[in-house]
Amino acid sequence: AQKVTQAQTEISVVEKEDVTLDCVYETRDTTYYLFWYKQPPSGELVFLIRRNSFDEQNEISGRYSWNFQKSTSSFNFTITASQVVDSAVYFCALSEYNNNDMRFGAGTRLTVKP
Amino acid sequence: EADIYQTPRYLVIGTGKKITLECSQTMGHDKMYWYQQDPGMELHLIHYSYGVNSTEKGDLSSESTVSRIRTEHFPLTLESARPSHTSQYLCASSGTNTGELFFGEGSRLTVL
Numbered sequence: 001a002q003k004v005t006q007a008q009t010e011i012s013v014v015e016k017e018d019v020t021l022d023c024v025y026e027t028r029d030t031t032y033y034l035f036w037y038k039q040p041p042s043g044e045l046v047f048l049i050r051r052n053s054f055d056e057q058n059e060i061s062g063r064y065s066w067n068f069q070k071s072t073s074s075f076n077f078t079i080t081a082s083q084v085v086d087s088a089v090y091f092c093a094l095s096e097y098n099n100n101d102m103r104f105g106a107g108t109r110l111t112v113k114p
Numbered sequence: 115e116a117d118i119y120q121t122p123r124y125l126v127i128g129t130g131k132k133i134t135l136e137c138s139q140t141m142g143h144d145k146m147y148w149y150q151q152d153p154g155m156e157l158h159l160i161h162y163s164y165g166v167n168s169t170e171k172g173d174l175s176s177e178s179t180v181s182r183i184r185t186e187h188f189p190l191t192l193e194s195a196r197p198s199h200t201s202q203y204l205c206a207s208s209g210t211n212t213g214e215l216f217f218g219e220g221s222r223l224t225v226l
Contacts, residue, residue: 035214039154043202045217089154101147101172102208102215106156 002027004094006105013082014113021077021108023092029053031097034068034075039107040088051075082112117141120205120218127195128226135190135221137205145208146188147215150174150201157204163188195225 003026013019025034036048049059051068059066063080079086092105118139127133139146144165149157149172159172163182177199178192188207192199202222206215 037217042219043153043222044219045204045206045215047214047216050214091157101159101162103159104149104157107154109154 002029002032002094002096002103004092004103004105006092006108008108009106010109010111012111012113015084016081017112018078018080019082019110019112021079021090021092021110023075023077023105025073025075025092025094027094027096029096029098033095033097035093035095035102036066036075036077037091037093037104038088039091045091048077079110082110084112084114086110087112118205118207118216118218120203120221122221123219124222124224126224126226129194129196131195131225133192133195133223135203135205135223137188137190137218138186139188139207139216140186141207141209141216142185143207143209143216144185146182147206147208148172148178148180148188148190149204149206150176151204151220152201161190195223197225199223200225 005024032053034051037045039045065078067076089107089109091107093102095102121136146163148161151157158174160176161180163169202220204220205218208215
């Protein structure tokens with residue numbers, strides 16, 4: 001069965017610091033999809049990125065970057081020059097091609113202090 | 115921008131009451147989901163649907179029930195609410211096997 005582990009429960013940084021959120025996954029499928037979502041204090045989950053299992057290219061979007069490594073089953077998320085508005089709970093998720101439900105990690109609460 | 119709506123946003127009720135949490139999406143998505151989440155904590159899948167007249171239970175045992183009579187509508191019902199049902203309920207939909215989930219704003223339920 002698929003599983004997602006986010007070992008960091010809470011992270012606190014000072015504004016402008018870089019921060020990396022870890023995500024490790026388990027799956028038996030060869031085709032799967034990895035996601036990151038952001039949940040700000042308002043409560044709604046916001047989709048950030050999707051990556052499929054055949055594409056190990058790292059991706060950068062502004063201050064956000066993602067490092068996908070199949071060899072270590074990891075899909076880590078880095079925020080560069082963090083800002084107070086980045087404060088939220090971040091969830092990593094996994095969806096297998098042959099399985100219609102999406103499994104979420106326990107989330108990492110990021111607090112960025114001014 | 116996602117078009118998925120949940121009502122009510124907040125609900126406080128007494129034990130034993132029957133409640134229905136509404137979820138509607140206007141994107142024509144076949145797949146819809148209900149997750150239960152305590153604030154800032156892990157999301158637990160409680161129900162999902164692949165299309166009209168299709169419903170399945172998720173990993174977390176739940177005393178709630180769902181129905182999918184129309185593509186756009188996926189209500190969740192608790193026949194007799196209890197304090198242990200106090201939580202946030204998040205509805206989501208997806209249009210493809212690879213696709214991301216689009217989430218509603220959530221329904222925060224408090225049972226006294």
